[in-house]
Structure formats: C-alpha cells, structure tokens
Amino acid sequence: MTKNNIGRIIIVGAGPGGLTLARILQLKGFEVKIYERESHIDVRSQGGTLDLHVHSGQYALKTAELFEDFQAVCRPEGQDTRIIGKSGTIYYEEVVPDKNYDRPEIDRRDLRQILLKSLKKDTVIQGHNLLDIQSISNGQHKLTFDNGVTDVADLVIGADGAWSRVRHLVSKEKPQYCGATMIEAQFTEVDDRHPEISKLTGRGTMFALSDNKGLFAQRNGGNQIRVYITLRVPENWIIESGIDFDQPQQVRTHLLELFSDWDNSLLNLIQVCDDNFIPRPLYMLPINQKWETQQGVTLLGDAAHLMCPFAGEGVNLAMLDATELALAITNSTDLTQSIHEYEQKMFSRAAESSEESLTNLDLFISPDDSAKKVCEWFKKMMEGALQNNNENSVTA
Ligand SMILES: Cc1cc2nc3c(=O)[nH]c(=O)nc-3n(C[C@H](O)[C@H](O)[C@H](O)COP(=O)(O)OP(=O)(O)OC[C@H]3O[C@@H](n4cnc5c(N)ncnc54)[C@H](O)[C@@H]3O)c2cc1C
The missing domain is CATH 3.30.9.30 (D-Amino Acid Oxidase; Chain A, domain 2)
Structure with missing residues (x-):
C-alpha cells in the first residue's frame, strides 16, 4: 500500500499519544492533521511530571528521533523516592545514582513542546472540540466540531484521552x-x-x-x-x-x-x-476492554485504555501505542489487518498495566499503616530489578 492510498489521516487530540503518532507518521512521509480541543498549550494546567520508561516512552522518542531533545530537559534525579508514615517517620529512601536513565522525569508541558515543535507547520488545528463523529461509507468518517467545522477522514485515530468522543465507534464501554x-x-x-x-x-x-x-x-x-x-x-x-x-x-x-x-x-x-x-x-476503563476492529478508525492511549495512575504507565503506553500504530500503518499492505494486529498487542499490554495500577491503588491507599506495606513492596521491587540487572549482565 502506498502512502497515497491510505487517504486522509486525522488524529483527534494533541496529547503525548496523538503528537507522537503524528511525528512518526510525518517522518515516514505521511500527511496528517491533528484536531485539538484546547486553543493553546497553556490554556489549562498541563499537569505534573511524567517518568518515561526505556522500552515504551523512551523507545517512542528514539523512534521519533527526539531522544536527544528529551535528554536535554529530563530529570534523572527525579526518580528518587521517599516513603513516610503519618508520624513523619521515613520508612524508605532511594537516591538514584547519577546518570541513571531508567525512568527519568519530564514535565508534561516540556514533553508536549518537544513533540509539537517537531511537527510540520499547521499540523495541529487548535481550538477544535470534536462534538460528533459518524461513519459514512467505505470506512470513511465525518467529524463535526463545536465551531461548526466538519471534515472527512479515511483513517481517524482517537487520541482524545479519558472522555474520548471517538471511542463509541469501537466500544460501548465508559470510564x-x-x-x-x-x-x-x-x-x-x-x-x-x-x-x-x-x-x-x-x-x-x-x-x-x-x-x-x-x-x-x-x-x-x-x-x-x-x-x-x-x-x-x-x-x-x-x-x-x-x-x-x-x-x-x-x-x-x-x-x-x-x-x-x-x-x-x-x-x-x-x-x-x-x-x-x-x-x-x-x-478507568474495564481492565480487559477489547473491541472488533473497525474499518477506518482506531484508538490509542487513554482513549483506548484509561487506567488509574498508580502504575506510572499511562503516558508510556500512549506513546508506545502511537509508535506501534505508526509502524503498522507504514508497513501495511492491508490497513484493516494491520490495525487489527496493532490492537491485539495493545489490548494485552494495557490489561496487564491496568490490573497493576488497580493493585497498586489498593496497596497505596489502604487502611492502617500503608506506608510500611508500600515500603516492603518497593524493597522487593528493587531487589527484583537488581537481580534482573545482574542476570542481564551475566548473560550479556
Ligand atoms: C493525576 C495524574 C497523574 C498522572 N501521572 C502519571 C505518571 O506519573 N506517569 C504516567 O505514565 N502517566 C500518568 N498519568 C496518566 C497520563 O497523564 C495519561 O495516561 C496520558 O496523558 C495519556 O496520554 P494521551 O495522549 O492518551 O491522552 P491525553 O494526555 O489525555 O491527551 C488527550 C488530548 O485530547 C484532547 N481532547 C480531548 N477531547 C477532545 C475533543 N473532544 N476534541 C479535540 N481534542 C480533544 C485533550 O485536550 C488532550 O490534549 C497521570 C494521570 C493523572 C490524572
């Protein structure tokens, strides 16, 4: 399939997921537009800091050829962790060694800026709040925005977060x-x-x-x-x-x-x-949320698998989804089949993280002295990570 016969690609939502997808597709030579509800990146609080993991968020930025920009502003020292009981007693303290790039932190605003700046001029059409999207024919979809603008897409990707207005085309589930x-x-x-x-x-x-x-x-x-x-x-x-x-x-x-x-x-x-x-x-969406692949539409990130933020995976999964979807589109000979394969992999990794996030919520926000339990959990996690590192260095 050539780039031209995929037709018009529209992404809804300029969060980290939608922006990553647009960037990689543009690198691969595709034309792509993003419609974004907010009129400007600073229009509301962008939220806090995000830790990007090696095999997901960081992998996405490498594929997007933006890893050096990330390294210039990320904070490896932001991985330090401290756990305290309500009496003020410190139960656990982890200070990461310098130059540890396992999960460096970056402000959400900085991450979006890096991605936004990398896109061709006028890729993001801001101030367009999607009100409605309907299938028309041949896998095409008609989008209607709150300012009266309409557009038609051959492939539409819902990257519009928790309260996605694209989701109803593939799933009846609600958060x-x-x-x-x-x-x-x-x-x-x-x-x-x-x-x-x-x-x-x-x-x-x-x-x-x-x-x-x-x-x-x-x-x-x-x-x-x-x-x-x-x-x-x-x-x-x-x-x-x-x-x-x-x-x-x-x-x-x-x-x-x-x-x-x-x-x-x-x-x-x-x-x-x-x-x-x-x-x-x-x-959160149901842990095992799945759908039958539909022609001309799919989802990524929170739109596809919103979860509570206790596994620190949300943005990482959104960016990994975006990377895998971009590569699936690029290498496709049968677009619907490629989207199907992308979705199957996404369903399985999202279910795992969503389950983990709920387990962690129950651990962190639990009765009695939860700080002690979380401290034991962190220690075990660190021992596991250390063992993995040692095994990897033995087998390397
Ligand atoms: C308090 C909190 C802390 C978190 N901490 C972490 C963390 O430490 N690590 C981590 O990995 N994840 C964390 N997350 C989760 C993470 O923020 C999300 O998983 C991630 O932002 C998902 O990216 P996305 O691109 O899919 O969606 P979003 O970031 O939600 O972006 C969606 C975009 O779509 C736009 N949009 C929405 N509706 C419309 C519409 N109708 N029309 C047009 N545009 C629309 C929005 O304006 C937005 O720009 C946290 C979440 C919360 C709430």
Whole structure:
C-alpha cells in the first residue's frame, strides 16, 4: 500500500499519544492533521511530571528521533523516592545514582513542546472540540466540531484521552470511578518560598501514606512541586462534601480536618501551598476492554485504555501505542489487518498495566499503616530489578 492510498489521516487530540503518532507518521512521509480541543498549550494546567520508561516512552522518542531533545530537559534525579508514615517517620529512601536513565522525569508541558515543535507547520488545528463523529461509507468518517467545522477522514485515530468522543465507534464501554480522588495542589518558587517543603520532597517523589489517604509530593521542573492529596472517597464526594473548590481557605480547612492526626511537617503541604486546588476523581476503563476492529478508525492511549495512575504507565503506553500504530500503518499492505494486529498487542499490554495500577491503588491507599506495606513492596521491587540487572549482565 502506498502512502497515497491510505487517504486522509486525522488524529483527534494533541496529547503525548496523538503528537507522537503524528511525528512518526510525518517522518515516514505521511500527511496528517491533528484536531485539538484546547486553543493553546497553556490554556489549562498541563499537569505534573511524567517518568518515561526505556522500552515504551523512551523507545517512542528514539523512534521519533527526539531522544536527544528529551535528554536535554529530563530529570534523572527525579526518580528518587521517599516513603513516610503519618508520624513523619521515613520508612524508605532511594537516591538514584547519577546518570541513571531508567525512568527519568519530564514535565508534561516540556514533553508536549518537544513533540509539537517537531511537527510540520499547521499540523495541529487548535481550538477544535470534536462534538460528533459518524461513519459514512467505505470506512470513511465525518467529524463535526463545536465551531461548526466538519471534515472527512479515511483513517481517524482517537487520541482524545479519558472522555474520548471517538471511542463509541469501537466500544460501548465508559470510564468507571476507581474509588479514589486526588486534589492537586502546587508550590511555585518552592526552594525560596518554602525550603522546608523542598527538603521534605527531595529531588523526586515523596509518598506519605496511612489510613486510606495519601499525600504525594512530586518535584517538577522550574522550581515547582506538585502535591496530590489522595482520598478513598465515593465518586460524588466533590459535590457531597459541600467544599467550594474555588475557595482555597475552605478547601484547606476541610482537608486539614481530614488529616488532623498527621505530623505537622506533612500538614504543611496543605497549609502553605499556593491558592489553587484542582479536584481529580480517578477513572478507568474495564481492565480487559477489547473491541472488533473497525474499518477506518482506531484508538490509542487513554482513549483506548484509561487506567488509574498508580502504575506510572499511562503516558508510556500512549506513546508506545502511537509508535506501534505508526509502524503498522507504514508497513501495511492491508490497513484493516494491520490495525487489527496493532490492537491485539495493545489490548494485552494495557490489561496487564491496568490490573497493576488497580493493585497498586489498593496497596497505596489502604487502611492502617500503608506506608510500611508500600515500603516492603518497593524493597522487593528493587531487589527484583537488581537481580534482573545482574542476570542481564551475566548473560550479556
Ligand atoms: C493525576 C495524574 C497523574 C498522572 N501521572 C502519571 C505518571 O506519573 N506517569 C504516567 O505514565 N502517566 C500518568 N498519568 C496518566 C497520563 O497523564 C495519561 O495516561 C496520558 O496523558 C495519556 O496520554 P494521551 O495522549 O492518551 O491522552 P491525553 O494526555 O489525555 O491527551 C488527550 C488530548 O485530547 C484532547 N481532547 C480531548 N477531547 C477532545 C475533543 N473532544 N476534541 C479535540 N481534542 C480533544 C485533550 O485536550 C488532550 O490534549 C497521570 C494521570 C493523572 C490524572
């Protein structure tokens, strides 16, 4: 199949998955357009930091010929981990050696910038919120946007995240609540304004865990720290709690009550953070979500397999999906068959990670002294990783 007879390729969503797909397809000589809902990359908070793994996120960037750009801005030291009990006792501390590139961190905004800049001019059409997509004939689909614009695609890829509007073409599944809600808070200019928070967090991530709750503090680039205050609460807690999330003082008072028996050093994460709290209830698609391959349409990333963020795999899988799909399209002699093969591999790796993320959620946000359990889990994981490394170096 030549590049021309695939026809018009449209990606919906300029997240890490959609951008990676567009980049690799362009490198392979394809014409591609992305429609993106947001009018600008900075229009809303881009979220925090992401760790990119060797065989998925990093592999995608190598295939996209952007690995050096990534290395220039990533933070290998961001892999440091600290686990603390609610009394403030440190149970576990891992400081990664210099130049360890297993899972370096990068701010989501920086990652998107690298990918965006690599695309041909006018690839991303911003400010286009997909309202509706319908199949017409011969595998073509008609897309309708909220500004009245319409377009027709021969191949459409839904990379439009958790609440995908493309998903209904392949699956009837809808995201279900995971059982936990995060409230995102932030410290800007943290080293100067809050050196004690800077010290508590360290260079990477600090988890304080107990009693079905968690305070996760993560160092981001640009002298910032993000905090995820995590609670095991019902789906409609945000409304039922009566908290007005636009009133920071009200949010603080309520949260401080919930954590009232935690050490003051940890409560500072709520007490002195910036005046902006963003509630994020966590959703996931069914673990074994699958569908029959449809002509002219497929999904990748969160649109295909949304999971809770406790395996640290979401962005990595989105970028790996994008890479494998781009290569499947490039090498295709029968596009529907190539998409089918891509989907089968995606289903199986997504199911594994989704299951892991749910198991980890139950471990981290569990009753009693969950910090101790998580500490044992981290130690075992590190021993396993060390053993693997040793075996690899023996067999190499
Ligand atoms: C609090 C939190 C922490 C996380 N931490 C990690 C982590 O440490 N590591 C990790 O690997 N993953 C993490 N994740 C998950 C990760 O963010 C996602 O898995 C990843 O962003 C998925 O990428 P994507 O490209 O599939 O979708 P997204 O990043 O969601 O991008 C979708 C894009 O589509 C656009 N869009 C949506 N609807 C429309 C529409 N109707 N029309 C047009 N455009 C549309 C959106 O604006 C967006 O730009 C975390 C998630 C959360 C919520």
